[in-house]
Amino acid sequence: MYQLLSAKPSPYARKVRIQLAEKGIPFDLITEVPWNSDTQTPRWNPLEKLPVLICPDGSSVFESRLINEWIEARHPEPALMPADMDARFAVKRIEVICDGACDALILQLFENARPEDHRSQPWIDRQRRKVDGALRELARVVGDRGFCVGDRFTLADVATGTLLGYLKVRWPHLDWPQQYPNLAAFSERIEQRPSFAGSRPTTQVISDRVV
Structure with a gap:
């Protein structure tokens, strides 16, 4: 059975959880705080980042988009990537946009953790x-x-849904639902899927000093 090293609020780990659930692949979920000194993340990923998929043979796959691609190649049904090349690149484009937005949100999170007189507003x-x-x-x-993309559920929907879910948990004060009501409707709709409902993010406490 696979094991998935995950952090509760992580949109990256949630993408993998949703993909595994959509494909009906059993796995053990291991919750980590990768910033804490007692984390086992470096044992499995030299970059010390989550998520990490640990395979039954003891090997590991890391970085969420690579894990998604790896799972898709080894467990192709039901397909979450289109066969058509243009549609496939459309999905990957959305994945890049969503991951980039999540990266920017996390950079803000840690910048805001600095003492106020040490933060860079620019x-x-x-x-x-x-x-x-x-x-x-x-x-x-x-x-x-x-x-x-197209007329069926793909990894583009997974990426978009997890970004919006992360915004709800970590950045509830942002007014994006009012600014983009179609995204708010998309989020409400997709969160009803069992794979999303069973992986809703929650906050974690980082005990070690990061910044």
Whole structure:
């Protein structure tokens, strides 16, 4: 059986959890705080980042998009990537946008953890612009359609849904649902899927000093 090293609020780990659930693949979930000194993450990923998929043979796969691709190659049914090349690249484009927005949100999170007189407002503003740009583009791509790409559920929907779910947990004060009501409707709809409902993010406490 697979094991998945995961952090409770992580949108990256949630993508893998959702993919495994959608495919009906059993796995053991191991919750970690990768910033804490007692984490086992470095044992499995030299970059010390989550998520990490630990295989039955003791090998590991890390970085969420690589894990998603790896699972898709080894467990192709039900397919969460289109066979058509243009549609496949459309899915990957959305994955890049969503991961980039999540990266920018996390950079803001740690910048805001600094003492106020040590924070860089220009840096924070730059990360906010990335998130704003990502949401604007996702709103355009999603429009009023049921799915992000084509007429069925793909990893693009997984990426978009997990980004929006992360915003709800870590950045509840942001007004993106009012600014992009179609994304808010998309989020409400996709969170009803069992794979999403069973993996809703929650916050974790980082006990060790990070910044």
